[in-house]
Amino acid sequence: MADRPDLHLYTAATMNGYKPVIFLEEAGLPYDLTHIDFGKREQKAEEYMRLNPNGRIPTLVDRAAGDFAVFESGSILWYLAERTGQFLPDGTLARSEALQWLMFQMAGIGPMMGQAMFFKRIAAPNGHAEPYAIRRYTKESRRLLEVLDRRLAGRSFLLDQGYSIVDMATYPWARAWPWAQVDVDGLDNLAAWFDRIDGRPAVQRALRIPKAVPAFWTPGESETGFAAENAARFATDAKPETEPR
Ligand SMILES: N[C@@H](CCC(=O)N[C@@H](CS)C(=O)NCC(=O)O)C(=O)O
Known part of the structure; x- marks a missing residue:
């Protein structure tokens, strides 16, 4: 679909789940988000675990990089920082x-x-x-x-x-x-x-996504x-x- 944003985040309202949302809101990047429902064990679904072998949230998929999937919240932040050149010092x-x-x-x-x-x-x-x-x-x-x-x-x-x-x-x-x-x-x-x-303000917005x-x-x-x-x-x-x- 041509009008989909490049970045797709799978997450939930947890400490690790908020981290990439904070980055995306701070950077003002377009993204779409799939809320993972632990009650339904969506994080253990076969299709999801192909993206995140650990069966946990968050996961980022970069459609602009051939659907490159990134798991582990710290790695997602690092990837976003390198991709955008923001929020990470050089050297x-x-x-x-x-x-x-x-x-x-x-x-x-x-x-x-x-x-x-x-x-x-x-x-x-x-x-x-x-x-x-x-x-x-x-x-x-x-x-x-x-x-x-x-x-x-x-x-x-x-x-x-x-x-x-x-x-x-x-x-x-x-x-x-x-x-x-x-x-x-x-x-x-x-x-x-x-x-x-x-x-x-970006942090306050992020803490209400996907759920306050x-x-x-x-x-x-x-x-x-x-x-x-x-x-x-x-x-x-x-x-x-x-x-x-
Ligand atoms: N080290 C991982 C930890 C991920 C993690 O533990 N996620 C929790 C929520 S904060 C989760 O998905 N729990 C559901 C489960 O364990 O099935 C990261 O930072 O991404």
Whole structure:
């Protein structure tokens, strides 16, 4: 179809799912989006797994590059940055620094905060209360947020060159501290960075695509309903009898 945009994103309203949407909104690129419904296990459909062998979201397909598929949210951000020449500094050293902080998010902040959330928000309501795991991942998440706080001392964004894909990758996870119930008391540099990114119109738009989930950021009235919905959509992950997929 001639009028389709070049970029097609498969995603859902989760921390990893928001990252490429933030980039696309920031860059003002035309794209279309398929919402993946975990309740229907669309992420495990054979056709989808041909694009993303890991069976998870997000996935980007570049129609202008022969339907080239990119999985892993950090790689999607990197691909978009290289494709557009935006939000990633030039030069070997600056790129190395960007990659270091992107790896730190992908291998540290994301998985640790993800596990803290999983044990509190999915395992526990599905009958697997694991206080030791909750303590371990909550403590490690706090330690990692302290690393970010130190990095942000005297910096507006995570890289010296300014707002980048590293901020886009890290923000959705770190900003969800209320949902993960990780204490951020005293992390003033981090709080100022949250304010800076909260204030970006493209980010605010992105957080409503494909679906607004304000309970991640500011637990309040909507939390109870969302918590139940969230526990239900990942319920199969919490069942011990579930075979590895
Ligand atoms: N490292 C991957 C993680 C992707 C991931 O865990 N996605 C979750 C949502 S945040 C997902 O698709 N969960 C559904 C499932 O596990 O079946 C990335 O950053 O893209």
